[in-house]
Amino acid sequence: MPPEPRVAWEQRWHPLREEWILYTPHRGGRPWIGETHRPADVDPPAYDPACALCPGNRRLRGENPPYAGAYWFTNDLPCFGPDAPDVSGGDDLYRTRSARGTAEVVCYHPDHGKTFVDLTDAEAAAVVDLWADRYQALGARPDVDHVLIFENKGSLVGTSNPHPHCQIYAGGLIYGHIEREAATARRHFERTGEYLGRTILKREEAGPRVIAANDDFLACVPWFARYAYEVFILPRRPVASLADLSPSERASLGLMIREVATRYDNLWKMPMPYVMAIHQAPTDGGDYATYPFHVEFHPPLRKPDTMKYLAGPEVGGGSMTNESDPDEKAAELRAVAGPHYKRMAR
Numbered sequence: 431m432p433p434e435p436r437v438a439w440e441q442r443w444h445p446l447r448e449e450w451i452l453y454t455p456h457r458g459g460r461p462w463i464g465e466t467h468r469p470a471d472v473d474p475p476a477y478d479p480a481c482a483l484c485p486g487n488r489r490l491r492g493e494n495p496p497y498a499g500a501y502w503f504t505n506d507l508p509c510f511g512p513d514a515p516d517v518s519g520g521d522d523l524y525r526t527r528s529a530r531g532t533a534e535v536v537c538y539h540p541d542h543g544k545t546f547v548d549l550t551d552a553e554a555a556a557v558v559d560l561w562a563d564r565y566q567a568l569g570a571r572p573d574v575d576h577v578l579i580f581e582n583k584g585s586l587v588g589t590s591n592p593h594p595h596c597q598i599y600a601g602g603l604i605y606g607h608i609e610r611e612a613a614t615a616r617r618h619f620e621r622t623g624e625y626l627g628r629t630i631l632k633r634e635e636a637g638p639r640v641i642a643a644n645d646d647f648l649a650c651v652p653w654f655a656r657y658a659y660e661v662f663i664l665p666r667r668p669v670a671s672l673a674d675l676s677p678s679e680r681a682s683l684g685l686m687i688r689e690v691a692t693r694y695d696n697l698w699k700m701p702m703p704y705v706m707a708i709h710q711a712p713t714d715g716g717d718y719a720t721y722p723f724h725v726e727f728h729p730p731l732r733k734p735d736t737m738k739y740l741a742g743p744e745v746g747g748g749s750m751t752n753e754s755d756p757d758e759k760a761a762e763l764r765a766v767a768g769p770h771y772k773r774m775a776r
């Protein structure tokens with residue numbers, strides 16, 4: 431294995447997305463006179479009568495039952511839906527496809543004021559079990575080619591409701607990163623006989639970017655991180671989806687997600703916003719045995735009050751710039767183990 435350079439002013443190849451990322455850690459401390467954002471650290475009430483996700487409350491369509499644990503329902507305004515119109519198919523250039531499928535919301539807990547960090551071991555496992563059930567049930571539908579499970583946490587990533595929840599988009603679309611990862615991992619296997627997920631795990635497990643580990647999973651800031659505090663949870667065993675995990679591995683994944691979320695909050699003693707996405711094999715009937723199942727966390731902040739804006743290079747040019755050194759960011763997250771700072775204060 432070649433030695434890894436210590437100072438990361440360089441371009442690095444993202445082995446899953448197959449794209450170059452520019453690292454400019456010497457620019458991370460540049461003077462900033464722009465807008466700053468620090469997430470509000472308020473404790474929401476256990477029940478909010480205006481919340482569409484709290485037990486017993488009315489929604490746009492329908493009403494939540496007085497649920498006790500993890501609970502899912504069909505999104506009232508789904509992005510994929512059974513009522514999406516028929517389409518003509520367009521022409522060679524301007525093609526169209528139907529938007530059929532479904533979208534669901536998963537509440538982690540009936541308590542409006544909790545987040546994933548507050549779940550007990552059993553509650554965290556129950557959320558992962560429910561994700562696995564929904565992946566299988568939705569993936570079996572003929573109108574669903576892929577099941578994307580993701581959590582947008584915090585107002586900086588567009589979530590106005592703090593109730594602990596995530597979303598599931600399931601329709602005739604394999605999301606772009608997933609499609610790319612599936613193709614990349616397949617080619618890697620053909621070329622080397624190795625699972626790409628395992629190859630990356632082997633690189634990371636001995637290195638300086640591990641932030642937490644248990645019997646079944648490892649959490650790290652990957653060498654090819656696109657965001658300053660990006661974290662991947664990698665399975666120790668090559669699996670393609672939640673459906674491949676044993677009950678004890680699902681419980682183990684729940685604990686690792688809670689561990690990562692706790693370290694994020696502890697970092698600056700405030701609720702850390704992030705986008706979490708579960709990357710798993712498409713369900714369009716193809717062979718995805720080599721797909722590298724993993725969980726990705728993308729926090730938008732690079733400092734407690736400073737956003738990583740996607741601007742000229744990212745939006746205009748289409749390639750990411752990361753103003754930090756992944757080794758250093760991993761060390762920061764490694765240093766802030768649990769318990770959660772709010773429990774320490776009590």
Ligand SMILES: [Zn+2]
Pocket residue numbers: 477478481482483484485541542593
């Ligand atoms: Zn609520």
